[in-house]
Amino acid sequence: MDAAPAVPGTVKEAERVITRVPLVLNRRNFNWPTERISGVVEQPAPRWWWVAFTITSSAATFGLFCIGYLISTGVGTWGNQVPVGWAWDITNFVFWIGIGHAGTLISAILFLLRQKWRTSINRSAEAMTLFAVICAGIFPGIHVGRFWMAWYLAPVPNNWAIWQNFRSPLMWDVFAVSTYFTVSVLFWYTGLVPDLATLRDRATTKIRKFIFGIFALGWRGANRHWRHYEMAYLLLAGLSTPLVLSVHSVVSFDFATSVVPTWHTTIFPPYFVAGAIFGGFAMVLTLLIPARAIFKLYDVITPAHIDKMAKIILLTGSFVAYAYMMEFFVAWYSGNSYERFAFWNRIFGPYWWYWWLGMLFCNCLSPQLFWFRWCRRNILVVFFVSMCVNAGMWFERFIIIAGGLIRDFLPSSWRVYHPTWVDIWTYIGTIGIFTSLFLLFIRFLPMIAMSEIKTAVPEADPHDGATPGIQSVPSGGKERTR
């Protein structure tokens, strides 16, 4: 008697399991993403945008003032002092460059893995990469002290006709970071061209049509163009994938090839790469969770997208936690007293709370919440964890860099590092530069790849419903195979 109502319920349950959750919700057509995403760019700037931009650009301006003060006065304005030659400057460099890595992972590696959900987030993640690398690039330039000699890094002989040491990790770093930035720009711009053409075709004023017309390069969506374009995009993704792994490996070589205890380890390259993706995904979520709410993009950045990003944070966070444990184990197992002391010092030394709060709580423990589905689906929990990870990854880099230097081999040279206001405000300034650039990006460019998100709509596939079954070979056998 109560079996009858149970039957439809069961069928429904089965359907729910076997039907894939769509990537674009509410059965939107092709016009919807165009209207919604172009609309953001075409409407006048909302008031919150001006308020936010005023705050971030003020921070950016003060940061630039601090850089000017540093260059005109000298590196003494920073807290750096023997033996701590690298402190907030290089911490910030590694922090920002690491954030960039998530953007490339989303745009390149997930593309190669045919993860279609990336289409909702890749454009803004790639933009985040560019802006983070811009912020990162500032620090190696200004930390050299004599800024006007930064051109010594370029592969040209200096004024004494001396060439660079190409076997130095610092030289590798110059090539890795500049290549990374350049390739990221090319990849990003290639992806933008069809969307710039959309904005050109929708433009209502002559000046908009002219500007977007220039940057759209005359794109007209021809399939003979898409053919080469898709191959170029695939190859750019293929080139970016090893590139992104190499960049943070090279950054880690800056430390790993030295003799400083806690730096001189072979685990650094994979440890740094995992940490970079971990921190970068947290920043992607930090930017997208508010953007999705402000611009009502719930149908393209769905709970399933956030769920997947949370899982990547859990995975890479667990790699990072494993690497931390391995560092301690190897320090103990090596029997090297300097290594053992340095790691003891990490937990109980002057920066003890950075370790307990930053590395242990923020990086190792907080992502473990993502084992639970309700945590991955709860926006507040996801946002809290991503803020923890943002902070934790900065602390991690600081502990590795400054924590390794404050107490080295000679107790007579020990000295604890304290930042000055210039250190702090230069860092806040780069946060201002980063957020200002991101605000400008969402104001003037489509923040979601319209041409790509349309391919995630079921009707984009010509075999969807209209032509069921296996395609017959056309008469005359003219169908060519690849």
Add this chain to the structure above:
Amino acid sequence: MIKTPYGHKVYAMAAEYQSTAALYEAAKRVRDAGFRRWDVYSPFPIHGMDEAMGLGKSWLSGWVLFGGISGLLTAALVEFGPSWGLYPLDVHGKPWNFWTVPAFFPIMFELTVLFGAFAAFFAWQGMNHLPRWNHPMFNWDRFSRVTNDGFFLAIEARDPRFTENGVRELLEDTGGQHITIVHEE
């Protein structure tokens, strides 16, 4: 050169289709009819359209290979030239022998990627004859939907098989709508 009664040069005859599936089927028909100078236009790449149009693999990859190899050779020249020839550096007394050559590899790798990426970027534009200021297809007012939700097929007048009635019939037959002549300028 075909001209309209008003003296406009004809670029192509074009039609709009309702869906990717309709465009895909139409492309197969046009391919089988033996046309050479024609194209389909869509807001996004359509899966399987290259086969439906009878196009093979894009050999843009050849340019990228060329770019990558030239990057590798450039890096080898830039590194070994100064380090072994122009100004050998003795840093911390570190050895100079065959086993230290891998220290040159990171920069070789980076420049391989850099030149390969530039090759891909310029090749997709060069092979598509982009950038360009204008194109006859933009003369058709409906065509502005191509970057939004429109699907179009155009057969160029310079195709040897092009006849006004034949092409119109083919486009009508395949379900094309808003069939029109696109002017050259």
